[in-house]
Amino acid sequence: xxxxxxxxxxxxxxxxxxxxxxxxxxxxxxxxxxxxxxxxxxxxxxxxxxxxxxxxxxxxxxxxxxxxxxxxxxxxxxxxxxxxxxxxxxxxxxxxxxxxxxxxxxxxxxxxxxxxxxxxxxxxxxxxxxxxxxxxxxxxxxxxxxxxxxxxxxxxxxxxxxxxxxxxxxxxxxxxxxxxxxxxxxxxxxxxxxxxxxxxxxxxxxxxxxxxxxxxxxxxxxxxxxxxxxxxxxxxxxxxxxxxxxxxxxxxxxxxxxxxxxxxxxxxxxxxxxxxxxxxxxxxxxxxxxxxxxxxxxxxxxxxxxxxxxxxxxxxxxxxxxxxxxxxxxxxxxxxxxxxxxxxxxxxxxxxxxxxxxxxxxxxxxxxxxxxxxxxxxxxxxxxxxxxxxxxxxxxxxxxxxxxxxxxxxxxxxxxxxxxxxxxxxxxxxxxxxxxxxxxxxxxxxxxxxxxxxxxxxxxxxxxxxxxxxxxxxxxxxxxxxxxxxxxxxxxxxxxxxxxxxxxxxxxxxxxxxxxxxxxxxxxxxxxxxxxxxxxxxxxxxxxxxxxxxxxxxxxxxxxxxxxxxxxxxxxxxxxxxxxxxxxxxxxxxxxxxxxxxxxxxxxxxxxxxxxxxxxxxxxxx
Amino acid sequence: xxxxxxxxxxxxxxxxxxxxxxxxxxxxxxxxxxxxxxxxxxxxxxxxxxxxxxxxxxxxxxxxxxxxxxxxxxxxxxxxxxxxxxxxxxxxxxxxxxxxxxxxxxxxxxxxxxxxxxxxxxxxxxxxxxxxxxxxxxxxxxxxxxxxxxxxxxxxxxxxxxxxxxxxxxxxxxxxxxxxxxxxxxxxxxxxxxxxxxxxxxxxxxxxxxxxxxxxxxxxxxxxxxxxxxxxxxxxxxxxxxxxxxxxxxxxxxxxxxxxxxxxxxxxxxxxxxxxxxxxxxxxxxxxxxxxxxxxxxxxxxxxxxxxxxxxxxxxxxxxxxxxxxx
Numbered sequence: 001x002x003x004x005x006x007x008x009x010x011x012x013x014x015x016x017x018x019x020x021x022x023x024x025x026x027x028x029x030x031x032x033x034x035x036x037x038x039x040x041x042x043x044x045x046x047x048x049x050x051x052x053x054x055x056x057x058x059x060x061x062x063x064x065x066x067x068x069x070x071x072x073x074x075x076x077x078x079x080x081x082x083x084x085x086x087x088x089x090x091x092x093x094x095x096x097x098x099x100x101x102x103x104x105x106x107x108x109x110x111x112x113x114x115x116x117x118x119x120x121x122x123x124x125x126x127x128x129x130x131x132x133x134x135x136x137x138x139x140x141x142x143x144x145x146x147x148x149x150x151x152x153x154x155x156x157x158x159x160x161x162x163x164x165x166x167x168x169x170x171x172x173x174x175x176x177x178x179x180x181x182x183x184x185x186x187x188x189x190x191x192x193x194x195x196x197x198x199x200x201x202x203x204x205x206x207x208x209x210x211x212x213x214x215x216x217x218x219x220x221x222x223x224x225x226x227x228x229x230x231x232x233x234x235x236x237x238x239x240x241x242x243x244x245x246x247x248x249x250x251x252x253x254x255x256x257x258x259x260x261x262x263x264x265x266x267x268x269x270x271x272x273x274x275x276x277x278x279x280x281x282x283x284x285x286x287x288x289x290x291x292x293x294x295x296x297x298x299x300x301x302x303x304x305x306x307x308x309x310x311x312x313x314x315x316x317x318x319x320x321x322x323x324x325x326x327x328x329x330x331x332x333x334x335x336x337x338x339x340x341x342x343x344x345x346x347x348x349x350x351x352x353x354x355x356x357x358x359x360x361x362x363x364x365x366x367x368x369x370x371x372x373x374x375x376x377x378x379x380x381x382x383x384x385x386x387x388x389x390x391x392x393x394x395x396x397x398x399x400x401x402x403x404x405x406x407x408x409x410x411x412x413x414x415x416x417x418x419x420x421x422x423x424x425x426x427x428x429x430x431x432x433x434x435x436x437x438x439x440x441x442x443x444x445x446x447x448x449x450x451x452x453x454x455x456x457x458x459x460x461x462x463x464x465x466x467x468x469x470x471x472x473x474x475x476x477x478x479x480x481x482x483x484x485x486x487x488x489x490x491x492x493x494x495x496x497x498x499x500x501x502x503x504x505x506x507x508x509x510x511x512x513x514x515x516x517x518x519x520x521x522x523x524x525x526x527x528x529x530x531x532x533x534x535x536x537x538x539x540x541x542x543x544x545x546x547x548x549x550x551x552x553x554x555x556x557x558x559x560x561x562x563x564x565x566x567x568x569x570x571x572x573x574x575x576x577x578x579x580x581x582x583x584x585x586x587x588x589x590x591x592x593x594x595x596x597x598x599x600x601x602x603x604x605x606x607x608x609x610x611x612x613x614x615x616x617x618x619x620x621x622x
Numbered sequence: 623x624x625x626x627x628x629x630x631x632x633x634x635x636x637x638x639x640x641x642x643x644x645x646x647x648x649x650x651x652x653x654x655x656x657x658x659x660x661x662x663x664x665x666x667x668x669x670x671x672x673x674x675x676x677x678x679x680x681x682x683x684x685x686x687x688x689x690x691x692x693x694x695x696x697x698x699x700x701x702x703x704x705x706x707x708x709x710x711x712x713x714x715x716x717x718x719x720x721x722x723x724x725x726x727x728x729x730x731x732x733x734x735x736x737x738x739x740x741x742x743x744x745x746x747x748x749x750x751x752x753x754x755x756x757x758x759x760x761x762x763x764x765x766x767x768x769x770x771x772x773x774x775x776x777x778x779x780x781x782x783x784x785x786x787x788x789x790x791x792x793x794x795x796x797x798x799x800x801x802x803x804x805x806x807x808x809x810x811x812x813x814x815x816x817x818x819x820x821x822x823x824x825x826x827x828x829x830x831x832x833x834x835x836x837x838x839x840x841x842x843x844x845x846x847x848x849x850x851x852x853x854x855x856x857x858x859x860x861x862x863x864x865x866x867x868x869x870x871x872x873x874x875x876x877x878x879x880x881x882x883x884x885x886x887x888x889x890x891x892x893x894x895x896x897x898x899x900x901x902x903x904x905x906x907x908x909x910x911x912x913x914x915x916x917x918x919x920x921x922x923x924x925x926x927x928x929x930x931x932x933x934x935x936x937x938x939x940x941x942x943x944x945x946x947x948x949x
Contacts (some may be wrong), residue, residue: 009911013918015828019836021870022922031925118859118929503654 004542022171030173040100047170048096051122052089054166060084063320071312079309087326092167099124099171103178108165121176129168136160230359231561231586235510235536238451238503239460239556241288241368242496243281244467244518246528247273249480256484258494261501262515262533269513270533270543270576276518276530277549281620282342282369284518284530284549285462289351289368291553291568297349299342299370302620306340312348340608341615343372344383348596352556353379353458355594361560363458364450367443373398373605375597379456380405382446385607387439388614397607409446416442436468436618437492444499452506457560463496467520468618504535512536512559516552534559538581545575563588657939665936666943669709672722674700676730680783694764694772695779699737701755706944707846708733713940714864715848717933725853727787728798731780732846735802739811739842741773748819754769777806790853797852805845814838825901835876836869843872860929867926867937874919874945877903877912884909920945 016022030047060081062073071077102124131440137160253259276284280301283294294300298313305324307314314320347370353363353374362378365371372383389399389406390413400406440463449460467481482490504513518530532552547555550570557564558572564587577584615621654702657665677699682692715725744751744759745766751759761769784790784798804810814837822830846869851861880902904912923941927934 009907009914012911012915015872016832016915016919019832021873022918027925031928118857118863122859161643176929180929250776 001084027169027173030170031177040104040174043177044096044100044174045093047088047174048093051092051096051167051170053085054170055092055163055521055610056081056084056088058163059088061098062159063314063323067312067320068315071310073312076310076312079307080342083307083323087323092170095128095167096171099128099175100178103175107179110476111217116593118176120179121172124175125168125170128171129164132167133160133164135607136164206310216402221593228563228591229588231582231588233457233510233559233561233582235431235508235512235538236451236454236456236560237458237512237514237556238447238507239458239514239516240447241285241460241462242465242493242498242515243285243463244465245493245517245532246480247517248519248528249466249483250517250531252480253490253493258490259497259506263495263533264362265504265513265515266533268530269329269533269539269542270545270573272532272534272544272573272576273546273550274516274518274530274532274552275546275548281467281518281521284367286351287549288516288552289353289460290347290349291550291557291565291570292349293550293569294316298346301342303339303341304346304613327579338613340605341611342370344370344375344597345373346370350594350597352560353377353381354597355557355562356458356560358594360457361563363460364447366447366450366461367439368462376401376403380450382409382443384462385611387431387442389607391435392610393616394607397605412445416445436464437489440464440492440496443498446527448499448503448506451503454508464495464618465520466493486488507536510537512539514556514559515604518549534573534576538578539576540578540581543576545573547571556588558587561586563586563591564590565594566590567593591622640700657935659939662936662943663940665713666704666709666940670703670705671732672726673705673712673729676726677733680727680730680734680779682779684732690764690768691771691775694760694768695737695775697763698754698760698772699734699776700740701737701757703755705733707736707769707842708845709941710868710937711846711850713936714847714856715854716850716898717937718851718854718856719929720850720854721789721793723788725850727783727789728849728853731783731802732842732849734776734780734783735806736842738773738776739815741769741776743815745769748815767837794852798849801845801849801852810837810841814841824899825905827901828906831901831903831906832873834875838867839876840872843875844868863926863929867923867941870919870923870926871941871944874916874923876928877916877919878945880904881909881912881916884912916945 013022029050030043060077063080063084064077071080106120134140137157140156140160193535238495250259254263263587277293279287279294282302283300286297286299287293290297304313305321305328307324307327314324334453350358351365351371352367353365354361354377357377357379360378362380364380364382366382367384367387369384371381372385374383374386381407383399383401385397386399386406386409389396390410396403396406400409443461443463447459450456451459466489468489495508498515500515507513513533513535515533516530519528530549532547532555532557548570550568552570554564554570555572555576556566564572572583579585612621633828678696679700681696682688684693686695705826711729711732712722712725716722741760743749744754745761753759754761759769760772764772780802781799784802787795790798806812808816809856814834817830817834818838826834847864848861849866858862881904883902884904903915906912907915920941924938927938927941930937
């Protein structure tokens with residue numbers, strides 16, 4: 001009869017184990033199946049489940065810790081653990097069943113005269129271990145993360161080795177069961193059941209305790225930086241981003257006599273050549289707004305796959321993509337795995353306008369990537385989903401802030417862009433233009449309105465621009481030629497160019513205009529680059545320089561009189577500022593960090609499928 | 623020296639002992655143990671008898687003119703015992719279809735070595751025992767001088783039998799001799815006895831107990847199994863598994879023996895006061911703890927037999943029998 005736990009017995013057992021008695025519990029867990037009519041099958045099932053948990057647990061830990069931010073919500077951890085356990089167990093079950101099957105075939109084929117079953121089983125286990133080690137190493141090495149720090153590599157390789165050896169060992173036991181012809185030895189329950197339960201309990205307690213500990217280690221997101229001073233600037237900044245307008249296309253159009261206003265602006269101010277990493281538009285434009293690379297700010301593409309129920313956005317990593325892909329294969333048993341457009345939910349870093357809001361500076365932001373849900377703060381936010389909502393109707397879901405702006409936007413949308421309206425879409429536009437030019441005009445109008453109101457220190461607007469033509473069948477290589485040849489997009493750009501000139505005219509004497517362009521999707525080849533044109537008082541005329549995408553945010557901070565963040569990798573484009581310029585002279589002391597955005601409470605909205613559809617029709621998703 | 627034999631005999635058949643380690647609810651599979659207990663009992667008695675006959679043939683015949691040494695040797699070697707070691711050796715060899723003619727001489731050598739150790743262990747300078755296998759000990763019957771000589775006579779004969787065995791290849795012969803020598807040496811029986819003589823007023827701890835057990839009792843047990851594997855030409859992986867089987871089973875057997883000491887009436891077991899004074903596994907872990915350890919050890923021993931497949935059936939049955947379990 002089982003009595004209470006006996007520590008002296010446990011220590012005795014351990015002491016005996018140290019002296020070579022008893023042995024591995026795992027071995028016995030598998031081998032204790034011996035004697036049942038289908039020992040090999042039972043062994044394979046047990047080994048598969050054991051190996052699955054063995055594989056899933058460290059994977060879960062790695063996923064939790066290496067995700068940025070670390071996953072600390074207990075519900076997320078539980079769900080991820082469940083997904084991982086199911087997937088890993090299915091995978092290892094297949095491996096174990098295959099090993100057992102091979103063992104059965106060998107034992108049936110060779111009969112009693114076959115080689116030593118122990119050696120055969122060892123061989124099967126070794127092959128499995130080697131395959132796992134090889135596959136995992138190749139998979140890891142084939143990733144960008146393969147080039148990480150030595151410590152990480154050693155840790156990962158050790159982990160791979162341990163997992164491979166463990167699974168190899170279990171597989172050899174399964175193979176052994178299927179190779180030997182076992183009569184019916186007595187079935188025995190594992191005596192250490194209570195101890196195992198205790199161990200699991202401890203593990204659970206440790207895991208539960210680990211959550212608050214990890215939470216305490218995660219820098220509190222959304223916290224404002226400690227007090228910092230701002231140098232007051234007299235002027236406002238209008239920041240216009242045009243997607244798909246790279247340096248090459250800009251020069252090509254200028255040489256053909258287009259975009260005259262922009263050329264003029266560049267001559268009056270400073271033009272910088274921007275080197276860009278290859279990435280999707282949302283990643284690049286969010287990098288420009290936050291000053292951080294996509295890996296950090298979290299918006300690395302147009303859409304992302306999510307695991308249902310897991311609220312913490314999963315960072316791109318070698319672990320998450322296979323997990324999501326495998327989970328989608330299990331659909332619907334694991335649950336629906338959905339694609340959601342990346343949005344502000346996935347953005348971890350503060351954009352310029354949020355940094356401004358920390359000091360109570362209002363801004364007007366129109367259509368910038370990853371601004372949905374429109375964050376509360378001083379100013380106007382027309383998120384990247386506002387246009388889609390206006391088109392499709394339905395109850396607004398935080399597309400605009402303040403929410404009452406939506407009514408006015410709806411009225412304007414109907415007045416200008418509804419079919420049949422007097423100021424409807426340009427009839428000359430070909431079908432392939434889609435609604436991109438309409439969107440640009442609408443957004444430019446909103447930005448212009450805000451700019452002319454004159455009460456926002458920063459007005460930022462993102463325009464789809466020629467990037468709209470990036471979708472098939474136009475390949476990136478012949479896009480520039482096509483744009484110039486077709487003409488309608490040139491006309492569109494010229495119209496935007498005219499509006500930029502209008503806004504420049506409307507600017508106050510201290511106001512600055514910043515126009516940014518990048519080559520767009522698939523065209524950030526080495527011979528092309530983005531550009532940044534700065535014009536206004538305090539900016540040197542006719543200057544040119546070069547920088548990188550991450551310099552945009554620090555440059556804007558400098559123009560607005562805000563301190564730089566030591567976390568940002570970029571630096572302000574100082575060459576654009578003459579020595580006597582206030583932007584060269586006065587700069588407040590840099591802050592260590594501006595902090596990160598508050599953790600989102602969910603990853604998806606009901607509007608997501610429609611937004612995806614819209615993005616697809618615009619060619620952002622293939 | 624190896625006391626469980628002595629006491630077990632006085633308890634009658636192990637499977638019917640009222641105080642043996644009970645089969646707990648762990649062993650709940652109602653179906654089929656490995657080899658039926660009745661078959662195991664038959665096997666044990668048949669092989670014990672065969673070994674007895676072979677020993678009788680190997681031992682020098684009693685001779686009035688030899689100073690009584692042959693009689694003294696025969697007195698202990700042929701005394702009624704279960705002959706666990708030679709029977710286990712034969713069973714292992716049989717599992718690999720080794721002919722009995724090849725394994726019997728070595729089995730007899732093993733039993734002679736065991737008998738030698740019993741004589742020496744009972745001497746007044748060691749345990750000073752009066753009874754062995756229900757009869758007066760050798761030195762009580764023949765005097766200390768002759769008892770010592772009989773022990774050496776048996777030891778010498780054991781090696782002689784192996785050396786002269788025509789059924790063994792040269793390689794096997796040296797293997798058998800070397801295994802026997804290891805089991806008897808300072809890391810084996812002799813070393814264990816020396817440790818057992820060392821007084822420990824505070825009672826023995828696990829380390830000491832295990833050291834004494836593994837040398838005094840375990841080494842001959844392991845050697846029996848290993849010799850069987852050698853004679854049966856067992857593959858290396860199975861030989862290793864058999865060694866682990868013997869190691870775990872040997873300790874389980876020892877603990878069961880300690881349990882018998884602890885739970886039986888003193889008169890019924892011929893209880894050795896030595897043991898209690900020195901401490902044993904029951905005094906370390908309590909009756910229930912020792913019972914569970916014995917179960918776990920024998921479980922582990924049985925698991926190691928998995929590699930043998932159907933060949934392990936008899937050994938499995940023997941193991942269950944030796945640890946007093948029905949399944």
